[in-house]
Amino acid sequence: MDSVSVVQKQRCCLIQILILNRICNKKMPLGERGGDKTESRYCGIETDFNDDMPHVLDFNLSSAGFDFVIAPLMDPVYRPSLVQKESLGSAVLPFAGSDLVLSPSQWSSHVVGKISSWIDLDSEDETLRIDSETALKQEISWASHLSLQACLLPTPKGTTCANYARCVNQILQGLSNMQLWLRIPVEKNDDDSTDANSDTLVDSWEMWNSFRLLCEHHSQLCVALDILSSLPSENSLSRWFGESVRASIINTHSFLTNARGYPCLSKRHQKLVTRFFNHSIQIIISGNSVHPKTSVVANVSHNHSVSDSQRHPLRPYLDYVGYLYQKMDPLPEQERFELGYRDFLQAPLQPLMDNLEAQTYETFEKDAMKYIQYQRAVCKALLDRVPDEEASVKTTVLMVVGAGRGPLVRASLQAAEETGRKLKVYAVEKNPNAIVTLHALIKLEGWEDIVTIVSSDMRSWNAPEKADILVSELLGSFGDNELSPECLDGAERFLKKDGISIPSSYTSFLQPVTSAKLYNDVKAHKDLAHFETAYVVKIHNAARLAPSQPVFTFTHPRLDRESNERYKKMHFVIPNDTGSAIVHGFAGYFDATLYKDVHLGIEPSTATPNMFSWFAIFFPLRSPIYVGPGSTLEVNFWRCCGPKKVWYEWCVTSPTPSPIHNTNGRSYWVGL
Ligand SMILES: C[S@@+](CC[C@H](N)C(=O)[O-])C[C@H]1O[C@@H](n2cnc3c(N)ncnc32)[C@H](O)[C@@H]1O
Structure with missing residues (x-):
């Protein structure tokens, strides 16, 4: 990412912009x-x-x-x-x-x-x-x-x-x-x-x-x-x-x-x-x-x-x-609030490679809907895990991995109270600055007997016991782009064999868009790297040319050791009555199943209402592609993994081939 200057790394809206x-x-x-x-x-x-x-x-x-x-x-x-x-x-x-x-x-x-x-x-x-x-x-x-x-x-x-x-x-x-x-x-x-x-x-x-x-x-x-x-x-x-x-x-x-x-x-x-x-x-x-x-x-x-x-x-x-x-x-x-962020390109967060700032945590924490959904999921998981007759004797071990400043710890404890289940919580966090806040929170709330704070990367932590429930929120606008799969691969070592992961799965979605504004803003940088980069953006002035399609799915816990690399070929049909159109790139979204029927996501047709933690992601095309009425756009996406980084490559193969974007992650990658 260093080669690409956009603005501060964001998942959604953090800076107020003046509209002229x-x-x-x-x-x-x-x-x-x-x-x-x-x-x-x-x-x-x-x-x-x-x-x-x-x-x-x-x-x-x-x-x-x-x-x-x-x-x-x-x-x-x-x-x-x-x-x-x-x-x-x-x-x-x-x-x-x-x-x-x-x-x-x-x-x-x-x-x-x-x-x-x-x-x-x-x-x-x-x-x-x-x-x-x-x-x-x-x-x-x-x-x-x-x-x-x-x-x-x-x-x-x-x-x-x-x-x-x-x-x-x-x-x-x-x-x-x-x-x-x-x-x-x-x-x-x-x-x-x-x-x-x-x-x-x-x-x-x-x-x-x-x-x-x-x-x-x-x-x-x-x-x-x-x-x-x-x-x-x-x-x-x-x-x-x-x-x-x-x-x-x-x-x-x-x-x-x-x-x-x-x-x-x-x-x-x-x-x-x-x-x-x-x-x-x-x-x-x-x-x-x-x-x-x-x-x-x-x-x-x-x-x-x-x-x-x-x-x-x-x-x-x-x-x-x-x-x-x-x-x-x-x-x-x-x-x-989001008006000033419309069609404003931002670099996606890299919470694994970078340490998030207080301001970023604060924005997350204002998103009540996200934590309501997590609390619902934890409630359901606790009820499934502990029958009523064992509620007063059985303690569930719940680990929040990537606890940040503690909102998921709070949501989990509230779920325990709501369901009358006993809980022991581990809050695992690799950002030493967030650990300071976590300690203050635990003291302030008097949770010392229930919550243990662990200052460590979840991939290297040696847990003293195994968890019944693993709660995490490592999701990017495109689902796996903040490296949730790689982090949870490391954390699932300490999840019981029959343990529950919240989220239990997440899927990315993609849709072709016309957006002259986004295309021109990328082009204004006058280099290749910006055309091979994904951006977080509140897409507004855009034409969505076909319904979105699922791209990559990750399921947790993962019983097999399948690779995190993925390849998907998609066919988008441009409706006949649209006429011709220009594709400037692709809008990306995610949908996550937290537990059973509790989901969380930004895919437009199923988006969780009133949730603002994530804007969409935009993958540009170096040269816009012309599509005729009723024609089919063939799009290829890859998720590639190396020892130090994960990246996406993408291209169009029909009606006209584009170059493969971001070969070897030369312009845009997410650090492990
Ligand atoms: C998106 S934030 C979510 C924070 C908090 N759970 C919330 O909902 O507000 C992800 C958090 O996971 C932490 N994190 C990311 N990768 C991690 C890892 N491998 N081990 C421990 N913490 C990690 C980040 O530092 C960050 O605090």
Whole structure:
């Protein structure tokens, strides 16, 4: 791990991260949602060209309550070839006013530049093509001069976009912080709705994919989705949540009319907009007012004191979007706490090789659900082990191996009390710092007669007697990645032949994901090692492309001496209605059976509720893999063991082979 610098090693969330609001520092967001400080609180409006920018802002922001405008920067009648011929290049470019008409913060907080929609860099018409390139470069240069945070690029006109992408890619190389949002309509006709006579399957995702591949997945190239009145399937829409979508533009024609004549959205559109809010995607209203009541006084929830004549025709659309925003449930406390960790890559803990810090133990100890599950498991094991009639005479020997600062000791003693069973506990811990806390705890609680503290590595400890029950929590996000199998191999020497291990088994799970954000964050390190490393991460902006599948299972106690090496080949089928997609890597999870029906885990379909000790794990791919609709992704995973370390290797073998990642654990390994 030393070769890879990420951040502090984590299993979950430990550091508070500030989220920077990139767009708009304005006072009137869509509403207040407890804890939500993401950009989706802000709503924009697409405007026509107007060289009176102060008026544009006053009318759309101050009067109507929008947060920002998407405004053309250049007069749409302008064509470079015409101007240059007439003025020999000395003409003033027809921009929407001088930079001084707005303050720098108004430009950067309230204006997204809209690049002229006439540009067509792949046109057969050479004059148009050259004009387009010139205008694009002039407008982006002006937007950079104004320090705009983003520019909206028009949708590619034809089926090919190589020249457009080349020009954008050139611009991206020299761009400071500005983002370029490529406008893409959300369009995909489903297979079964395809006209038998039509040989073209429309899927606008393909257009985006070509463009971003040509631009080498540049992190400042993002998407603005045009939401039309009909929507493709859920699976197809879900793909976009793994892409770098920054905005969704809803045309007034995509709104329905409610019984009172006001604009509203279909149930599916509402659900989609709520998902956009949850993924920090800003809504932008575009088009003319097409609803009967839009000229009438609208909802006054924003409390503007403007006369009716000043009312903005699109205000009812904004009010409706605000209503959808405010209708969302408040973020649960845990989600609120975890907001800053969304899609933030962290290096996994190595509790065997490293000594955990007090702060890390403290985070674990706050996770009540984890210890409740352990207590339930110990209760069941005690009841199975000691019948009622022997409860007062038989003492169960329970060993907590890897006791940390003692929460599992406490959970075990509480289980003994709950079941009325007698217990003798050994708390085995190799971290000398945690031993200090354990001693203090035992003294404070008066457990000296019941609990013996052992400062030792469980693999080398010579136990004075054998245990009935062995309790441990050495599980990583991927189950065995904190080396529970290797540690318990050493500890099971002192478990009675018929003894119980809690956990009794654990399985890792894997699922292919699209996550442009994670891919770009790994890529930003510009080396191979970071692409061959697993990360702990609260995966949020991702598309999960197929259900997860089990990978490796370990069962305890292990009667045989089977190896801890493993190999698994998996086949993930991409649903037909998803369309094509890009796989950036794999999300990993675990599920553990503590005892009988008591389980603990983070695999999404069976995850233990309200538990926050573990985020998922992410295994990246060096080059994203394209998968077609209905295709099968063949994935290989290995768990490899050496005398000093354990590591994973992984690769894709179909539809296109990837290199085998992390050969010999050269980039990422877990120390024994
Ligand atoms: C994930 S922490 C769990 C701590 C505690 N049981 C809890 O639930 O909060 C794992 C603990 O096991 C300890 N540990 C890991 N490997 C060990 C080994 N081989 N022998 C003894 N302790 C070990 C670590 O130092 C750490 O305190």
